[in-house]
Amino acid sequence: MRIEAPRYTERFGAVRINEVQKVLELDSGRARGLSPDEDIAVRKIEEETLKDFEQKLAIAIPIKNEKLKLFEGVISGVPHECLTIVVSNSDTEKVDRFRMEKDTLKQYCHFTRRRALIIHQKDPVVARALEAGGYTDLLDEDGLVRNGKAEGMLLAMMISMMVKKEYIGFIDADNFFPGSVWEYVRCYAAGFSMAQSPYAMVRVLWRYKPKASAGMYFKKWGRVSEVTNKCMNSLISVKTGFDTDIIKTGNAGEHAMSLKLAEILPYASGYAVEPQELVSIFEGFGGVLPFAHQAGAKHGVEVFQIETRNPHLHEERGVGHLQGMLVPGLGSLFHSKLCDSDTKQMVINELVNQKAIRKEEEPAMPRAYRPPTSLNLKKFSTVMKEHMASYYAINGQ
Amino acid sequence: MRIEAPRYTERFGAVRINEVQKVLELDSGRARGLSPDEDIAVRKIEEETLKDFEQKLAIAIPIKNEKLKLFEGVISGVPHECLTIVVSNSDTEKVDRFRMEKDTLKQYCHFTRRRALIIHQKDPVVARALEAGGYTDLLDEDGLVRNGKAEGMLLAMMISMMVKKEYIGFIDADNFFPGSVWEYVRCYAAGFSMAQSPYAMVRVLWRYKPKASAGMYFKKWGRVSEVTNKCMNSLISVKTGFDTDIIKTGNAGEHAMSLKLAEILPYASGYAVEPQELVSIFEGFGGVLPFAHQAGAKHGVEVFQIETRNPHLHEERGVGHLQGMLVPGLGSLFHSKLCDSDTKQMVINELVNQKAIRKEEEPAMPRAYRPPTSLNLKKFSTVMKEHMASYYAINGQ
Numbered sequence: 020m021r022i023e024a025p026r027y028t029e030r031f032g033a034v035r036i037n038e039v040q041k042v043l044e045l046d047s048g049r050a051r052g053l054s055p056d057e058d059i060a061v062r063k064i065e066e067e068t069l070k071d072f073e074q075k076l077a078i079a080i081p082i083k084n085e086k087l088k089l090f091e092g093v094i095s096g097v098p099h100e101c102l103t104i105v106v107s108n109s110d111t112e113k114v115d116r117f118r119m120e121k122d123t124l125k126q127y128c129h130f131t132r133r134r135a136l137i138i139h140q141k142d143p144v145v146a147r148a149l150e151a152g153g154y155t156d157l158l159d160e161d162g163l164v165r166n167g168k169a170e171g172m173l174l175a176m177m178i179s180m181m182v183k184k185e186y187i188g189f190i191d192a193d194n195f196f197p198g199s200v201w202e203y204v205r206c207y208a209a210g211f212s213m214a215q216s217p218y219a220m221v222r223v224l225w226r227y228k229p230k231a232s233a234g235m236y237f238k239k240w241g242r243v244s245e246v247t248n249k250c251m252n253s254l255i256s257v258k259t260g261f262d263t264d265i266i267k268t269g270n271a272g273e274h275a276m277s278l279k280l281a282e283i284l285p286y287a288s289g290y291a292v293e294p295q296e297l298v299s300i301f302e303g304f305g306g307v308l309p310f311a312h313q314a315g316a317k318h319g320v321e322v323f324q325i326e327t328r329n330p331h332l333h334e335e336r337g338v339g340h341l342q343g344m345l346v347p348g349l350g351s352l353f354h355s356k357l358c359d360s361d362t363k364q365m366v367i368n369e370l371v372n373q374k375a376i377r378k379e380e381e382p383a384m385p386r387a388y389r390p391p392t393s394l395n396l397k398k399f400s401t402v403m404k405e406h407m408a409s410y411y412a413i414n415g416q
Numbered sequence: 417m418r419i420e421a422p423r424y425t426e427r428f429g430a431v432r433i434n435e436v437q438k439v440l441e442l443d444s445g446r447a448r449g450l451s452p453d454e455d456i457a458v459r460k461i462e463e464e465t466l467k468d469f470e471q472k473l474a475i476a477i478p479i480k481n482e483k484l485k486l487f488e489g490v491i492s493g494v495p496h497e498c499l500t501i502v503v504s505n506s507d508t509e510k511v512d513r514f515r516m517e518k519d520t521l522k523q524y525c526h527f528t529r530r531r532a533l534i535i536h537q538k539d540p541v542v543a544r545a546l547e548a549g550g551y552t553d554l555l556d557e558d559g560l561v562r563n564g565k566a567e568g569m570l571l572a573m574m575i576s577m578m579v580k581k582e583y584i585g586f587i588d589a590d591n592f593f594p595g596s597v598w599e600y601v602r603c604y605a606a607g608f609s610m611a612q613s614p615y616a617m618v619r620v621l622w623r624y625k626p627k628a629s630a631g632m633y634f635k636k637w638g639r640v641s642e643v644t645n646k647c648m649n650s651l652i653s654v655k656t657g658f659d660t661d662i663i664k665t666g667n668a669g670e671h672a673m674s675l676k677l678a679e680i681l682p683y684a685s686g687y688a689v690e691p692q693e694l695v696s697i698f699e700g701f702g703g704v705l706p707f708a709h710q711a712g713a714k715h716g717v718e719v720f721q722i723e724t725r726n727p728h729l730h731e732e733r734g735v736g737h738l739q740g741m742l743v744p745g746l747g748s749l750f751h752s753k754l755c756d757s758d759t760k761q762m763v764i765n766e767l768v769n770q771k772a773i774r775k776e777e778e779p780a781m782p783r784a785y786r787p788p789t790s791l792n793l794k795k796f797s798t799v800m801k802e803h804m805a806s807y808y809a810i811n812g813q
């Protein structure tokens with residue numbers, strides 16, 4: 020894989036945010052030395068290097084009642100070396116969709132000899148394990164894990180910690196193109212291979228997001244992303260005193276972290292989860308507030324933003340969905356201790372413009388979750404281990 | 417890459433047509449031995465094997481006034497080890513689109529250190545070289561190469577023969593997803609790695625061809641493909657005496673051949689080119705007519721049909737384009753010496769149904785081209801060689 024070398028890095032305390040790097044080549048052939056000076060502009064990441072990182076990488080796929088054909092396609096795009104972790108919150112009553120997902124995954128893994136596990140978000144064993152581990156934040160009144168993609172993602176992180184992976188990447192289950200999924204995962208692996216700090220994050224920027232209405236129009240920026248990025252950049256600019264537009268992936272659903280980093284960040288629920296990750300990094304390592312983690316501050320936290328070659332084509336959710344995404348993301352920004360009054364006003368103006376809130380209203384503060392390190396992993400694992408074999412697609416592996 | 421093992425092979429004289437094989441995994445990870453019995457159902461083709469074949473493979477991209485962004489995307493999906501050959505018939509006057517394609521390719525190859533060449537179909541040097549080689553079939557009244565995709569493909573074959581590649585694969589320039597292009601080329605390489613005969617062809621079947629109108633509908637079969645396949649299967653069935661539906665890729669634009677096979681087949685012009693290739697194979701090696709080539713008959717001709725994981729999303733051409741594709745394809749079938757009266761009647765009924773011809777009419781016979789072996793390659797090369805350096809994207813390589 021060939022990718023642009025990062026040409027500019029914005030520094031914010033101990034945080035290093037790299038400018039967008041474009042994927043140049045999906046498949047750069049055999050390992051060969053670069054010609055002199057080639058690496059000034061371009062990084063070539065060899066197949067073997069990518070596979071080294073894929074082997075240490077868990078791919079989490081949160082799913083809720085998604086079309087099975089899309090789900091199977093998504094799994095088939097994940098490189099073989101990764102461990103796939105499906106966290107499902109699909110229906111189990113009336114039509115047992117979870118059962119169908121399980122069957123699909125098992126059949127797929129049977130033919131491809133792949134390691135994957137699938138677990139239901141409402142599995143009582145999981146709830147018991149979380150309780151044993153002292154992390155009841157995720158549980159609702161019924162004593163089961165709350166609904167929500169963010170909650171599924173947190174669960175996937177904890178399972179990845181338990182099975183000792185080093186990285187975790189997230190992929191949505193509604194992607195139409197297995198080839199795009201494959202590229203996302205390679206972007207994750209490529210990013211981690213370039214990281215100098217063990218505290219690293221990779222966020223994917225889609226080259227285009229085609230709109231199927233009336234022919235094909237290749238949109239670069241969704242409205243939600245545009246607004247989120249603008250407000251996030253304002254937050255950084257005010258603190259550093261220099262205008263910046265470095266953040267291009269504020270809402271990136273497709274993203275990955277080293278578990279070292281994932282473990283120590285606080286999270287938000289719902290669609291606030293992805294923007295909140297950046298906010299948590301800025302709060303914890305931006306140097307304005309006290310550092311959240313000594314080793315993290317010492318090594319620094321690195322953020323990569325990688326632009327894919329493939330466009331992103333997924334199920335259309337409509338406008339309601341977009342507004343539903345905008346408010347929580349900006350809410351996490353608005354309620355950050357870092358957020359200055361100018362940025363707060365910008366957030367409110369944008370939300371009023373979008374008719375998402377009324378004047379004089381504020382966006383709600385998203386529910387917060389403590390960092391996964393608050394979980395007693397040993398106690399969590401003790402409960403989980405007894406049932407782990409049943410979660411694997413191919414028995415016990 | 418993991419792919420289904422062929423479960424059934426139809427034999428027609430010296431021709432072996434394999435049933436459709438599905439791609440199971442785009443990326444099957446590191447080389448590892450298969451567990452016992454795994455290869456009953458599945459073939460795993462290692463990364464190194466794919467690259468061995470890619471190295472011997474020329475990828476021909478015929479282009480005519482295509483959007484440059486699509487063109488650049490398509491190139492970026494081709495695996496690095498392949499030699500890319502762009503044959504352009506784009507405008508050179510008013511707006512010099514050929515010039516823009518050349519610049520795009522050069523810029524891309526500059527950053528990725530890739531081997532590619534680009535040549536204009538109307539280049540007088542090419543016409544001179546063809547004349548020197550005694551293959552004037554391709555030339556029109558002006559003494560230049562005729563318009564048409566088929567003519568561009570033939571030119572790409574001849575150049576591949578000249579630069580001593582062993583395989584040639586064709587990719588359309590209007591594909592929206594670089595990741596699909598990448599998969600097509602891997603299918604080609606995978607097919608050739610499974611072939612037992614040096615006379616082999618790989619035809620790609622798209623998993624789905626999404627229609628963007630009113631949401632996304634994932635069509636499996638286009639009307640043109642359905643009709644072409646039906647008539648082609650009828651032709652085989654009548655000769656073997658057993659009904660068959662083995663042919664699923666009669667119109668496959670995405671296909672590849674060993675040059676050993678490509679050299680000895682006669683071709684048709686326009687949209688008849690892809691169906692005609694199969695008709696030529698049946699005529700030459702089906703055992704009904706005299707064998708067209710002794711070594712080919714001895715080794716047998718193998719046809720692979722591989723179904724991709726990725727859907728196929730490309731520029732919409734509208735209904736006129738579809739009818740324009742149907743008539744020439746069925747014309748090549750209709751006028752084959754192999755075609756029995758039942759199949760002829762079927763062809764006419766289908767075309768009348770589609771309002772493509774009137775009753776009592778026959779589809780026209782497409783223009784025919786002699787096999788590329790009729791070209792005196794040495795004489796052709798002598799003229800071409802002087803100018804080859806200027807055709808390469810990176811000077812002289």
